[in-house]
Amino acid sequence: MQVLSVHSWPQAIAHLDADAFFVSCEQASMPALKGKCVAVGKERGIIIALSYEAKAKGVKRGMFVSDAKRICPGIIILDSNHETYGLFSVRMFEILKRFSPKIEEYSVDEAFIDLTGLRRLYSCSYEEIAVKIQNTIEQELSISVSIGISITKVLAKIASKYKKPHGITAIPGNKIHLYLSNILIEDVWGIGPNTASLLKKFDIKTALDFALKNENFVKKYLSKPYIQIYKELKGEPSIEFIEKISPKSISKAKSFYPPSQKPEDLILPHQTMPFALSIYSLTLFLIMALKDRCFLFFKAISLAS
DNA sequence: CTGGGGTCCT
DNA sequence: AGGACCC
CATH class of the missing domain: 3.30.70.270 (Reverse transcriptase/Diguanylate cyclase domain)
Known part of the structure; x- marks a missing residue:
């Protein structure tokens, strides 16, 4: 060959x-369930995960809970807890x-x-x-x-x-x-x-x-x-x-129109407002996306010509 | 042979 | 938009 x-x-x-996995998590949280016929999916009446002990008795994913109980009397059926x-x-x-x-x-x-x-x-x-x-x-x-x-x-x-x-x-x-x-x-x-x-x-x-x-x-x-x-x-x-990988830094660029000619132009509300709004919406997005995984802070707001 | 939710490709 | 496939 x-x-x-x-x-x-x-x-x-x-x-x-x-x-x-789902059943293992339940068994890890409730050690009394280890080594037993256990399945998850009570709330919908369909088996969505099962222990190897239950598999050995012929229980399968997708089965009705009622059928699983017939094949495997004593099987413990739990609500799933995502x-x-x-x-x-x-x-x-x-x-x-x-x-x-x-x-x-x-x-x-x-x-x-x-x-x-x-x-x-x-x-x-x-x-x-x-x-x-x-x-x-x-x-x-x-x-x-x-x-x-x-x-x-x-x-x-x-x-x-x-x-x-x-x-x-x-x-x-x-x-x-x-x-x-x-x-x-x-x-x-x-x-x-x-x-x-x-x-x-x-x-x-x-x-x-x-x-x-x-x-x-x-x-x-x-x-x-x-x-x-x-x-x-x-x-x-x-x-x-x-x-x-969660990005180490994220930048958002926004162009002004009309282009500013001198520093004083930058403080004009009609030009800085769109920028402030886009920063605001980006921040909201980051809070939703990253939640408790990161600390959020602004490092710099830079201006380029 | 069940099914909702998602991604990638044509 | 629809198909194929994944978990």
Whole structure:
């Protein structure tokens, strides 16, 4: 079998996925619920999250609560509490930021972490860094997470769900093909039912079948997002890493008309009013957007000709 | 095989 | 605007 990428770690991208996140948050808040069949979704009568114990009994997401109770007598059904989940999420991302400055908050319970070059700092392998992250989250938040590490985002996604719950999976560049042969094409991030059935018409059933196709085929039948997925499966980074860094400073420029000729013009109300209004609306926006995460202050109001 | 909310692409 | 896909 041909090797898709020669180098083990040209870069290291981790994908973290919390295990049964909503239920884990409830169990962390109410330890008596740990190890039990627990689900969330009482208020709508539909199961939206469930513990692994409940999964083992055959309960599924989207089921009616009444059916879940029949299949799994004694299951504890809770109202969902999204404020709590948001708090756990923020605390989880804060832990991740201690390990790497480059984090992509992908969803409430998922994140990408760029670990490239951090082995020397922690004096251990990428896999062992993932273990440290997993342990820290467990100790501080008492929730369980699974982590995958590989050389692209798509491969890291595959790695994080390779072993769940509480798994750690590393896919170095020179071992990609060994993992992709076990991955169904419809299980690849970004390949939906539509594209999966198209690819199956060409006898592409696994992620490896897809990765081994030549690029001309892919460009002929598929659009941009799928070309990116194809490249990422082969170990070539193609999907942008989106860091959501809150800006250190924000500036707002406003031009005056007519242009001022001398300093005294600047104090004329009809010219400064629009500027004051735009500052006011920008400030309101910042207060809403940044809330309690930042202190807001004005550093300078500068004038240019 | 449930569904509301979101993003990215054509 | 509509399609595909994600959580």
